[in-house]
């Protein structure tokens with residue numbers, strides 16, 4: 550257990566290279582493991598979640614080299630994984646659990662997935678249902694719809710799945726299982742969630758098409774696949790990690806920050822739209838696209854923020870940034886309303902509850918609702934004891950709040966940032 554003390558800052562200055570994107574790093578290891586040939590991954594995120602994914606595939610016989618400058622995944626092909634000796638430990642990682650389940654359904658061996666207390670209390674029914682519809686044998690070992698999950702060999706067939714939630718993890722689990730089907734697999738979701746799996750499957754040679762419907766729903770369709778082929782992947786910086794420094798650059802007067810090589814895929818960049826809607830200036834420089842993934846340098850100019858409404862199709866594109874958006878809203882002028890975000894309740898913590906608890910501790914006026922929160926922005930946050938509840942995004946969002954608060958804040962279990970941003974505290978100290 551560690552506690553981090555943070556006081557008011559007179560401005561953050563410098564250039565930041567945020568670590569590689571967590572979602573893309575997971576997918577690069579997964580697809581690399583089941584592709585033919587070697588996948589070379591640069592700017593891989595060596596956070597605890599992605600290391601859990603590496604650990605699982607190593608246990609299934611995949612050779613994965615962690616070099617200084619890159620990760621080399623020596624793929625086994627679609628049907629080359631070996632039965633693991635013992636449980637596959639997924640740690641705190643929902644992405645590992647849900648995506649790997651799709652792959653495990655297509656194997657001819659039994660496997661069991663289990664993680665930490667938070668992971669083992671998150672809902673897995675959302676993947677169990679469609680995977681069973683595909684012919685998979687997936688059971689919640691304790692019968693509570695959560696991990697540990699036992700996955701036994703089954704014959705997988707393609708389905709069309711109408712997902713009740715806009716969740717990239719659900720969509721990806723179905724598409725990855727679809728790699729083992731001998732007919733087409735498709736998923737329609739109520740709004741488009743992050744599309745990294747679709748882009749990477751295309752990049753690895755799968756025949757996948759994606760379409761938007763006039764009512765905002767989105768469909769991804771995967772044709773039967775014989776093999777995937779290893780690729781070079783350069784992972785862009787994680788916009789979810791960049792968001793903390795963008796928010797700090799906007800809320801701490803006197804800041805001057807440039808963030809290099811940040812992923813700006815439109816299915817992830819809702820945070821930048823919200824910044825703009827709150828009156829902030831974040832300028833995109835040096836825009837490029839690699840492997841289908843857009844990226845840019847982001848120049849952050851401090852300024853006055855005002856309240857906004859965040860809802861509907863925008864929510865999936867910023868779901869992980871809502872804790873830090875809530876902090877920005879508390880520092881802004883006027884009311885911010887966040888709705889259609891009930892998914893917040895099933896993240897590493899119930900983030901409606903943990904954001905409310907900590908914003909209130911700092912003196913902010915926040916009303917939790919069934920699917921979001923209402924924040925009366927009036928600035929004037931006070932330093933407080935912040936309970937991270939071991940949720941990396943709560944620890945980092947409230948570190949940002951502490952930078953503009955009066956007096957010192959103490960962030961409990963601050964080491965939980967290791968999940969997605971191991972160098973977060975060092976980077977923050979360097980910029981102060």
Ligand code: S3P
Nearest residue numbers: 572644715716717718719868869
């Ligand atoms: C992720 C998808 C999101 C996100 C999570 C990472 C992914 O979850 O919150 O941190 O990599 O697919 P949902 O798909 O459940 O919304």
